[in-house]
Amino acid sequence: DADVTQTPRNRITKTGKRIMLECSQTKGHDRMYWYRQDPGLGLRLIYYSFDVKDINKGEISDGYSVSRQAQAKFSLSLESAIPNQTALYFCATSEPGTEDTDTQYFGPGTRLTVL
Amino acid sequence: AQKVTQAQTEISVVEKEDVTLDCVYETRDTTYYLFWYKQPPSGELVFLIRRNSFDEQNEISGRYSWNFQKSTSSFNFTITASQVVDSAVYFCALSGTFNGGKLIFGQGTELSVKP
Numbered sequence: 001d002a003d004v005t006q007t008p009r010n011r012i013t014k015t016g017k018r019i020m021l022e023c024s025q026t027k028g029h030d031r032m033y034w035y036r037q038d039p040g041l042g043l044r045l046i047y048y049s050f051d052v053k054d055i056n057k058g059e060i061s062d063g064y065s066v067s068r069q070a071q072a073k074f075s076l077s078l079e080s081a082i083p084n085q086t087a088l089y090f091c092a093t094s095e096p097g098t099e100d101t102d103t104q105y106f107g108p109g110t111r112l113t114v115l
Numbered sequence: 116a117q118k119v120t121q122a123q124t125e126i127s128v129v130e131k132e133d134v135t136l137d138c139v140y141e142t143r144d145t146t147y148y149l150f151w152y153k154q155p156p157s158g159e160l161v162f163l164i165r166r167n168s169f170d171e172q173n174e175i176s177g178r179y180s181w182n183f184q185k186s187t188s189s190f191n192f193t194i195t196a197s198q199v200v201d202s203a204v205y206f207c208a209l210s211g212t213f214n215g216g217k218l219i220f221g222q223g224t225e226l227s228v229k230p
Contacts, residue, residue, distance in 0.1 A: 031216070042221065048217060102218070103165050106162075
């Protein structure tokens with residue numbers, strides 16, 4: 001089984017709808033991240049969480065919110081989806097203070113289309 | 116400023132050619148990490164390598180090799196005898212204490228290997 005999973009893998013929704021993307025990990029990592037990827041713009045950080053009680057905005061947090069329900073779960077919500085939020089969304093995890101410090105392991109991605 | 120530049124947006128080679136993907140970084144940190152990730156057409160992001168700023172030894176893994184040169188702030192990636200399966204977008208990334216362990220990604224280089 002994959003260490004980092006994302007659900008759903010694909011989603012089509014309409015403008016104004018609230019949508020939640022979920023991420024789960026079995027790696028036991030404390031740190032989790034949400035990114036979006038747009039063609040030509042690379043990966044941009046939306047939110048990140050260094051532990052269950054620590055949540056921080058990334059460079060493009062407007063229009064998004066997150067919830068860290070447990071060490072293993074980190075959800076991203078679009079409160080009122082708009083077409084320019086159409087993108088590929090990735091969840092990632094990492095663990096500090098190890099030989100693997102700062103290495104991020106990514107989920108398979110969620111392709112979101114907002115009509 | 117902390118920054119990662121992948122100047123090559125797209126590269127096209129014929130199978131069995133060698134190809135080098137360039138990565139130049141900027142950082143004020145003395146301790147930092149450099150990474151390469153692969154994103155094949157299927158979309159997932161695959162971790163390839165992590166390099167500590169104190170370790171300038173080149174690394175080879177099969178057909179892949181990485182050349183880290185602090186003097187030129189570069190961390191280049193070479194694929195020897197390229198294969199069609201190497202076709203992907205490759206991202207270089209940087210982390211350090213300046214950024215609390217978060218990754219800064221380059222814009223990516225799209226490699227196309229033609230048969």
